[in-house]
Amino acid sequence: MKKKKYYVVVRGRIRGILLSWDDCKASVAAYPKASYKSFEEAQEALDYLLDALDKEDSQYCKGENQEGSDTIIRSKISDFELKNREDKRVKDYEIAEKIHLNMDKNQYIEKNDEKDPIFGTIEAYIDGSYEHASKTYGSGLVVLKDGEVIDMISNTGQNPNFVSMRNVAGEIEASMLAMKYCIDKGYTDLLIYYDYEGIEKWCSGEWKANKEGTIYYRQFCIEAMKKINISFKKVKAHSGNKYNDMADKLAKQAVFI
Numbered sequence: 001m002k003k004k005k006y007y008v009v010v011r012g013r014i015r016g017i018l019l020s021w022d023d024c025k026a027s028v029a030a031y032p033k034a035s036y037k038s039f040e041e042a043q044e045a046l047d048y049l050l051d052a053l054d055k056e057d058s059q060y061c062k063g064e065n066q067e068g069s070d071t072i073i074r075s076k077i078s079d080f081e082l083k084n085r086e087d088k089r090v091k092d093y094e095i096a097e098k099i100h101l102n103m104d105k106n107q108y109i110e111k112n113d114e115k116d117p118i119f120g121t122i123e124a125y126i127d128g129s130y131e132h133a134s135k136t137y138g139s140g141l142v143v144l145k146d147g148e149v150i151d152m153i154s155n156t157g158q159n160p161n162f163v164s165m166r167n168v169a170g171e172i173e174a175s176m177l178a179m180k181y182c183i184d185k186g187y188t189d190l191l192i193y194y195d196y197e198g199i200e201k202w203c204s205g206e207w208k209a210n211k212e213g214t215i216y217y218r219q220f221c222i223e224a225m226k227k228i229n230i231s232f233k234k235v236k237a238h239s240g241n242k243y244n245d246m247a248d249k250l251a252k253q254a255v256f257i
Contacts, residue, residue: 017046074155139251161212195234205218
């Protein structure tokens with residue numbers, strides 16, 4: 001009989017002890033500098049997790065002197081570098097906050113939005129479209145639970161911070177709609193099927209968010225991941241995937257293509 005394994009994720013979309021390789025893979029796949037390890041004993045997994053998290057939390061403020069005893073020292077990062085990083089973080093936050101205040105349509109996440117958790121992964125197929133003459137982007141979202149379609153959403157947008165990204169803008173908004181859907185309904189786990197690589201990589205931080213729209217999307221993802229577990233899977237565009245084609249059709253309907 002195959003022994004049960006416990007997967008400890010120290011750095012990933014979900015930090016903690018996971019009970020299946022599929023969950024572990026979803027947590028660490030394409031996650032920057034992911035760190036995980038498997039164990040056959042639950043206590044060993046717990047001990048490793050607690051020790052690893054303690055080391056990670058203290059790695060920049062704790063070191064060893066020449067005699068080997070622990071002592072609190074300055075970070076290896078210079079004060080100048082820290083200040084630059086902090087200034088940039090504050091600037092990015094201020095930009096995102098400014099966008100947030102000017103994007104009433106996209107203010108999906110409510111601070112006091114508390115729902116009883118519903119377990120079981122929600123699958124969301126997303127796509128975007130764009131109509132040049134009206135500078136309008138469309139979003140298509142197909143929501144599945146247990147392999148059955150439970151909702152379909154078609155949405156239109158003209159936000160100036162997103163329009164320059166054309167159909168990618170629609171796919172970004174569809175991704176945010178999927179996250180908002182799960183938060184509103186109380187679902188805890190979301191798997192997003194997408195066809196544009198940036199949907200996952202802007203969210204995970206693997207790609208740097210340079211435009212105002214992508215900065216907003218990155219900040220939105222950060223807040224959403226505090227409430228739900230989000231993973232991604234790429235689907236080749238126009239490959240005959242039933243639900244991806246449905247999402248594409250919904251996105252085009254939104255801009256009357």
